[in-house]
Amino acid sequence: MRRSAFFLPTLKETPKEAEIVSHRLMLRAGMVRQASAGIYSWLPLGFRVLKKIEQVVREEQDRMGCQEVLMPTIQSADLWRESGRYDAYGPEMLRIKDRHERDMLYGPTNEELITNIFAHSVRSYRDLPKLLYHIQWKFRDEVRPRFGVMRGREFLMKDAYSFDLDFEAARLSYNKFFVAYLRTFARLGLQAIPMEADTGPIGGNLSHEFIILADTGESQVFCDRDFLDVDVLGREIDYADPDEVGSVVDYFTKLYARTDEKHEQAVFEKEVPDVRRYEGRGIEVGHIFYFGSKYSEPLGARVATPEGDEVAVHMGSYGIGVSRLAGGIIEASHDDAGIIWPDAVAPFDVGLINLKPGDSDCARAGEDAYAALARSGLDVLYDERDERAGAKFAEMDLIGLPWQLTIGPRGVKAGSVELKRRASGEKEELSLEAAINKIAANNTTVSRG
């Protein structure tokens, strides 16, 4: 993509309404524009990031055997009356009357609808387990939306639902999601920590929040450093093997990890040796939850057992805040100059900067490099505009592409380009071919997910 053609309306001024760094950077980098309070339009740069996050989430859901569906945004109130949540859900639910004065709502979540679909489709234990997910826009009418896409009203969420015959099977489904979430966040370049969460009236210990570490996060996090040193992607998981899946869950659930709400300093000090105690800040980006027959009972999701009885299925739900992650990743990965995208979600792999596009040698070298990068399968943003070098560098740092490759008169004479790694700031002069090989080799490692 040529910068001159790319729709990238960056802002010079920091918008006053933006209280947190991800919101400021997303506005300044032209990723999003507010449409109305808590509701955003995604411009091309932001859209590319959103799609990349979505795709990683999707691939890990598919890998664990979860099947994708797509439920609508607008639902009838009837199902929510059956589950009892229509009245229970507060003013955060966007309630709507259609032209026939029927009560509708913009789904804040989808337990009722997916349970209804299941109830009308599955009758026998032989068709279990069923693991279904969708990635769809939700609406929660926050009283005071803020923090940009981190706490918006309209937001993109991956929500999955599991249907099993009994608790044992439901626990295995839960464990699969637990492992898939660890893999998902690791692939996104994030340190994610599963933390025991409240389960409400159902009880049990089958609810975990996934918190990613970010200095600017909303919660204080206390955990065992062992969480941070595990290479989750290092081994292939066989989801068909309950023991293997369970052993990963056991490893992570036995380590200390709590937010300030549940933190007990004495327990922390007793369970975790001094050198392994980690304190930091974090952001919730996922939540998994087992809730038994809470929805299957009232909505009639029952199956025949091998013995010929009929039972309500055991269910769980599993959410990842896809649009929230775009902000969360920036909170976890930025510096004073701007965003630092992890390779897996970068909107382009490389920013190509031509310092002197008006010079015919530089213009030719720039076009050659642009073509060569594309031939190597790399996604390139080529800044070939007639602008000051300083402005180009500043913009590239702001939008945070992992690599910057600079063409200038001196390098063209010497047959070299300058390659900069955004994260470390490290620069080197090398041949175009060597630069491409270096970027490509790095990307091969990244895509092992």
Add this chain to the structure above:
Amino acid sequence: MRRSAFFLPTLKETPKEAEIVSHRLMLRAGMVRQASAGIYSWLPLGFRVLKKIEQVVREEQDRMGCQEVLMPTIQSADLWRESGRYDAYGPEMLRIKDRHERDMLYGPTNEELITNIFAHSVRSYRDLPKLLYHIQWKFRDEVRPRFGVMRGREFLMKDAYSFDLDFEAARLSYNKFFVAYLRTFARLGLQAIPMEADTGPIGGNLSHEFIILADTGESQVFCDRDFLDVDVLGREIDYADPDEVGSVVDYFTKLYARTDEKHEQAVFEKEVPDVRRYEGRGIEVGHIFYFGSKYSEPLGARVATPEGDEVAVHMGSYGIGVSRLAGGIIEASHDDAGIIWPDAVAPFDVGLINLKPGDSDCARAGEDAYAALARSGLDVLYDERDERAGAKFAEMDLIGLPWQLTIGPRGVKAGSVELKRRASGEKEELSLEAAINKIAANNTTVSRG
């Protein structure tokens, strides 16, 4: 994907409420389920088709130089008051009040919002043209929704918008979309015919509907057979060359093509020789429209000209009904036994049927074939269930995968499989390797888009 694990709740009975064939087949094949009137959930089989259609549409928009954004579903009423459409739009607009009693609406289209984004981002002719699109759910509160996804209330649409300095430039943008639409529908396996459409008070001849031919279509179509014989995908289009783009548009716009609403038999007979007269039925799946400064004036989308003046930009909008196309394709391509998917949008490339999975030789041959097909990069639905052969064949015909590959005891002994082409019903006995080569060779041709 193994059939035993795949969530495919087919129906034996034809649902009574379904009046047209695509609606009947989508329900019977377990592609969609009605959530409420005119609102559907897409189950895995339908979701796969929807995603494939979306991806073809996206690739052709990208190819012509249109950039993807994503605007929200819920919009503030304020912008629609500025354009004057808030009151003008009838009860089809879903109007909503949020918790603070602010007037919101579920976008039925996005002219206002995209014009607002443009107005706050672009100031100079140097940044033109700008071509932006998004693929997002829309809502139109039809008084009597019917025909399944063909006339639903919540529907997925690709809408694009062009911004240009003057009429000449806007006409070129219009022409690019015209050509991109021809390519899009051709890649989807459809015969699409652009027809002059009403432009309303603005006048001019820059509005075309794209109608696909289907025996069960809503409109009667009269056109020159030359439309049907052109191979639109046969040559690469250089979108940077206005003459090349214009010549394609000229070719198609000079041929006779009208729906019954505008048909004049005398003109038809005068302009089109007898042998080239085509009469059939069709379905509207796209609409392109130039509307000048209708929105840019009231919403302040103005740019500086090279001469230093300031002018309202010339705009156009360009829609494709993505979810509607899923139904439209079925209307155009089915038989008494079920759906016949064009290769480009098929939910799986091949259906693999094991006639006797309980037999150990057949089981082994089935697993081998499943693995070999996957290794060739083909997407396979493997029916390895313990069901009657007749039921398996009937289901495969119903869901309409382009190829059926059958493993049975006789073939296993002879070292052969049976390959059936769904569209023609043609069957042949051949080796597994030859069957895979045949399917792969066909798919290579299809993907030339």
